[in-house]
Amino acid sequence: MPSALPITLRLYRRLSTLATPLYGAMISRRLRQGKEDPARIDERRGIPTADRPAGSLIWIHGASVGEVLAAAELIERLRALGIRILLTSGTVTAAAMVERRFPDDVIHQYVPFDVPRFVETFLEYWQPGLAIFIESDLWPNLIVATSERRIPMALINARMSPRSFPRWMRFRHTIARLLDCFDLCLAQSDLDAERFAALGSPNVMTSGNLKLDVAPPAADARKLERLKAVTQRRMIFVAASTHPGEEEIVLDAYRRLAGHFPALLGIIVPRHPKRGVAIARMLAAAGVQVALRSQDQMPSGTTEIYVADTMGELGLFYRLAPVAFMGGSLVEHGGQNPIEAIKLGAAVLHGPHVFNFSEIYETLNEAGGALATFNDEDFVKSLGYMLANPIGRQRATQAAEQVVERLGGALEKTLAALEPYLLQLRLEGEGIDA
Secondary structure: OOOOOOHHHHHHHHHHHHOHHHHHHHHHHHHHOOOOOHHHHHHHHOOOOOOOOOOOEEEEEOOOHHHHHHOHHHHHHHHHOOOEEEEEEOOHHHHHHHHHHOOOOEEEEEOOOOOHHHHHHHHHHHOOOEEEEEOOOOOHHHHHHHHHOOOOEEEEEEOOOOOHHHHHHOOHHHHHHHHOOOOEEEEOOHHHHHHHHHOOOOOEEEOOOHHHHOOOOOOOHHHHHHHHHHHOOOEEEEEEEEOOOHHHHHHHHHHHHHOOOOOEEEEEEEOOHHHHHHHHHHHHHOOOOEEEHHHOOOOOOOOOEEEOOOOOOHHHHHHHOOEEEEOOOOOOOOOOOOHHHHHOOOEEEEOOOOHHHHHHHHHHHHHOOEEEOOOHHHHHHHHHHHHHOHHHHHHHHHHHHHHHHHHOOHHHHHHHHHHHHHHHHHHHHOOOOO
């Protein structure tokens, strides 16, 4: 049983309770910013907008799109056991993805704001038999209240970045109390496991990264054929999930390489689609011929850069482009997951800032399965090499596929670790007191 709350958590609980009346103003601001769904805002207060199904219920929480997608195959396996799934997240993009990706019997709700009253309303209604948190989205009131209700809790696909670890260590006593609420902590790597153990997690195991076991993103066959028809005989590269500051680097590389590849087409897929119009304006102001996917434009024979500012279509562009630059890595964001691109046959190029996926990229680079670049000039040269060297691309994609296969298996390890809790849920569902 977890120990008494330290003074930091008692103070946090008190202050968050006192701040409850202020959440109305915060919600209004987030609505204006487009960060909340007005039709479902009650969910942020713990008030349900869906019926709770009868029987056992597993609650799975992931902060946003990446975490929820990481659990996609796990959710499918849990559904096969006949246990219903409640999936929570905190962003509108994740909610939209859940609607597209999962069947109707997977219930999605926005996670409540971390206010004791909201959390209690949420837990009292849903009453999950098992709570699974993905990676490291740890809200104190939510975790403590779940633990106080004696709901088994597991932290899966847990990771701790080199940046976060020193910050968390400064509050080790508080973090240790939160981690003590979890019956199980399944870490992505041995290094992650060491960090969670150092922070006080009592039951840590290395299970691997669930993102390595996720199926590649689907693509609409008709849309893919149409894109292939209008881009045939063109050399294509995709800059996937780009962040501010990277589009300018991609533009510079395009200009410098276009003379060597007369039919070159660059595709920019911004991490946040709402930036698409601004990116297109920047490119047009630089004299580049641009097409914008959100405005139903298709790349023509004169299009130089195609801005694909839509949600859920990366699967199209990984299938279309033989070379994929993984965004968030030329700026200090930490990189994006390369696994989907690899599974769809694209050769991977990345910048120096990949600390969010350090183990994967380190293993890929050592095996020749990805090409690292360290500055803007190096990026141009590496992209040019990838585009001009089909044999090198093939070797890189084969090496990357071997790495992904070797590092896989996290799904089975996660299910094995969860089996005692799943067995208990099945027994309870059959009316058997274990």
